[in-house]
Amino acid sequence: MRLVRCPNCGFVCKKNGKTNAGSQRWYCNQCSYSFTNKVNKTNNNLQIFLDWLFGKHTQLDMAGEGRSFRRKTSQFWELWPLPPKVESSSSVVFVDGIYLARNACIL
Template structure:
């Protein structure tokens, strides 16, 4: 029996070709029981559907457009994607890899708060929690080696977890979050001269790239 000639799925008997279906697939007939069947490559079908699922979740195209490209309805494609949402993505960071800088933050969704630790180019680890508490951030950080520097939004929960898990790590406040805090007090269109000066300094925070610019910014802040 050659690998290209399958066994009968009912009696495991030998088979022979028995024409084709209306779609062009080869029909096989069992020599013993007489049953006919077609050979399906479910692995190729799943791989094709998962490629479309990956395009959907990582892109901006709506499900309707992807379904149109696949030649099916959006409800059919949604049914095919149902099992892919349950795939458990590996979340085991290398405990021996030391990063120069790590960014941590929380994002709130309908399912809860997703805490994420990332480097410049990839996500290191994540943890689902009810909120950005010290305990939740501890669960996120405990499997990661102590980095040289960590950037956070300024929340007390993250700060406490870093001090407990990474006592020697330098803590850097996220400059974008610092800008947002200042804008909250001055608004985007401050009316007073002091508010305009402080907000202008806040906007320059994210343009600093070297020590000379940082020194000049600090002098302007003192002035």
């Protein structure tokens, strides 16, 4: 069983009923703090996105027939990998084709 700790003082909390929306309410005996524990599914959604990105499945093959997949993973579509940091100089030039294409449309 997972122990829920108080965000205020860090002691173990006990269940204290439910909210009107149906979320579990928790109560800390140490500091008398009542709260609901928010569930963060960002790690799970990132894993789903990476499984799709590096796998052979289409978005339609993913759970929810594509729509739920796109909704859950929408925050990861704007991530861009950073280029490696170059400490020494060399005669190689890195050209970013995406950057050039975006600027070419502005002209």
